[in-house]
Amino acid sequence: MVPTTYYLILSAVLFSIGALGVVFRRNVLIIFMCVEMMLNAVNLTFAALARHFLDLNGQIFVLMAMVVAAAEVAVGLAILMKVIRNKDTTNVQDINLLKG
Amino acid sequence: MVLFIIFSLIAVVAAIGVVVSRKPVYSALFLLVNFGTLAALYIMLEAQFLAAVQVIVYAGAIVVLFLFVVMLIGGGELTDIRDPNKTLAQRLNWARLVAIVLAGLLLGALAWGFITGSLNPLQGSEAAFDQGSGQAIGNVLYTDYLLPFELTSVLLLVGMIGAVVLARPPE
Numbered sequence: 001m002v003p004t005t006y007y008l009i010l011s012a013v014l015f016s017i018g019a020l021g022v023v024f025r026r027n028v029l030i031i032f033m034c035v036e037m038m039l040n041a042v043n044l045t046f047a048a049l050a051r052h053f054l055d056l057n058g059q060i061f062v063l064m065a066m067v068v069a070a071a072e073v074a075v076g077l078a079i080l081m082k083v084i085r086n087k088d089t090t091n092v093q094d095i096n097l098l099k100g
Numbered sequence: 101m102v103l104f105i106i107f108s109l110i111a112v113v114a115a116i117g118v119v120v121s122r123k124p125v126y127s128a129l130f131l132l133v134n135f136g137t138l139a140a141l142y143i144m145l146e147a148q149f150l151a152a153v154q155v156i157v158y159a160g161a162i163v164v165l166f167l168f169v170v171m172l173i174g175g176g177e178l179t180d181i182r183d184p185n186k187t188l189a190q191r192l193n194w195a196r197l198v199a200i201v202l203a204g205l206l207l208g209a210l211a212w213g214f215i216t217g218s219l220n221p222l223q224g225s226e227a228a229f230d231q232g233s234g235q236a237i238g239n240v241l242y243t244d245y246l247l248p249f250e251l252t253s254v255l256l257l258v259g260m261i262g263a264v265v266l267a268r269p270p271e
Contacts, residue, residue, distance in 0.1 A: 016203035021119035071259030
């Protein structure tokens with residue numbers, strides 16, 4: 001049986017990679033993909049701790065997080081497509097209309 | 101244990117592939133591999149229902165949505181952090197430095213806890229867990245978590261309406 005800490009470390013590594021991807025990439029689609037990867041890493045943490053404490057509530061939370069992620073991806077990609085079509089760029093630094 | 105090492109290595113390599121890929125299509129495909137290995141890890145964590153939902157929802161719907169958008173929008177990623185017009189000090193602005201430092205802190209803290217053995221497993225009750233099957237999750241979902249379940253259906257409806265409204269052609 002694999003110790004729970006291994007799963008937590010793997011989840012932290014995936015989360016860090018996703019976070020660094022959000023900060024370092026400039027294509028909005030890839031940033032969005034890295035956000036989804038971060039959500040997945042947190043789901044993995046919840047599932048690992050659900051098995052660790054033998055509590056089913058962790059898996060229910062993962063289910064809810066997956067539903068929220070699905071809805072967020074649908075609406076977020078629709079918004080992204082509109083913005084990209086409007087500004088004619090996929091560079092996140094060009095979407096700066098609200099910049100002070 | 102061997103399976104865990106294999107799947108986690110594939111997941112980490114795919115995650116790095118998502119971040120460093122030149123083209124968004126490659127990133128989406130690496131993301132697909134990442135989600136697939138995470139589904140395998142869910143099965144190893146006795147969360148079979150979650151693994152099935154992961155494959156159906158994440159790998160089967162979200163990545164497909166991403167690929168659709170990449171198809172309609174196109175790539176457009178040639179120069180990134182390797183922009184030759186900026187020096188290294190200019191590329192590492194404060195936000196990126198903070199991200200690197202925080203990621204290092206998280207991994208360092210976990211590595212220290214792992215080495216000193218302070219992250220030790222406890223024990224829970226096996227009865228209610230029931231191997232994470234669909235029946236067990238259904239038992240809890242439709243009794244204790246009925247209200248969140250109904251609210252997720254409303255959330256999905258709202259998401260659908262929002263996506264349809266956003267996708268309408270301009271008047």
